[in-house]
Amino acid sequence: MTSLPSNLLGVFENISPADQEKIVTGWSHPRSIVSFRVNHLKCTRVEVIEELKKASFPYSVWTHSEDAFYMDKEHEYTLRGLEIYKTGKIYVQSLSSMIPALCLDLQSDQKILDMAAAPGSKTTQIASMLGGNCKITALEKFGVRLEKLVHTIKAQGVEECVEVVKIDATEVVAHFSKDEKGNKGAKMFDRILLDVPCSSDGRINLEDEKTFCWYSGDKSRSKSLLQYEMLEQARKMLVDGGKIVYSTCSISRRENEDVVQKFLKTHPEFTLLPSPIAPDYTLEDNMNRWYPSPMMEGFFVAILEKHT
């Protein structure tokens, strides 16, 4: 295997040599495409295709969503110059980032919570998927990130269906609970997207030191504690029969399988559902991993359903 910067060895705890090899290969061949999706609040898929044809873009449609397109990264600059980009009719988003919303099994009458929402890629994707006919509560802890979230929501024209709340997601139960004492009043969401803050080791490019110089096993361990706490908060705010989609752009076990397995052991009323988007690899009990590659960032998704 290629020799790695020593700080990155911590990513591989409990990861098999074969998987390590795949990850390092991905880190050595980072994404070579730019991808985007249609914003249904501003235009139709057909209009987008017409514009792409007019501009002679050699686009492809992603197998897993007819609203998602991609092309060689060399076209990104020109793409961002198109009217459909400047007016928010399309939104540039990585394919892996589009997966969690596609796993939420969405319907317009659901109450939806996006617990770590900035810069708003997935919040606005959900709004677009539901044609703006929805109610999403989008949370963010940090001011600068919150500004980005508000900007994205405005640029995508989805202000009417998103309520933004500046809050630490580890305090949401206390914030949303109506009865002050218990969790009863807090069980108010049908779908919860938990796209947690993570070490982002699925996005590493070994040729670009700034994508990994900050990494340490300790930072990843402290993220995993926060991730578990956020998952516990999500649990308390989910209706019976509701679903949580837990996702990260990390490929380490400690931020993915370990968090979800610990949660399932403590809460047997939850089960994992299979992903509707075929993963590169399905781990124990329907946990889904995508390796970093020229198409995808390294990514993890677990779909948790709460039984009555």
Ligand SMILES: C[S@@+](CC[C@H](N)C(=O)[O-])C[C@H]1O[C@@H](n2cnc3c(N)ncnc32)[C@H](O)[C@@H]1O
């Ligand atoms: C992976 S990013 C979310 C990306 C977003 N879902 C999207 O698709 O655009 C995680 C976000 O969680 C925020 N965050 C970190 N700690 C948080 C906390 N304790 N409560 C709420 N948000 C937090 C970060 O600032 C960051 O914006």
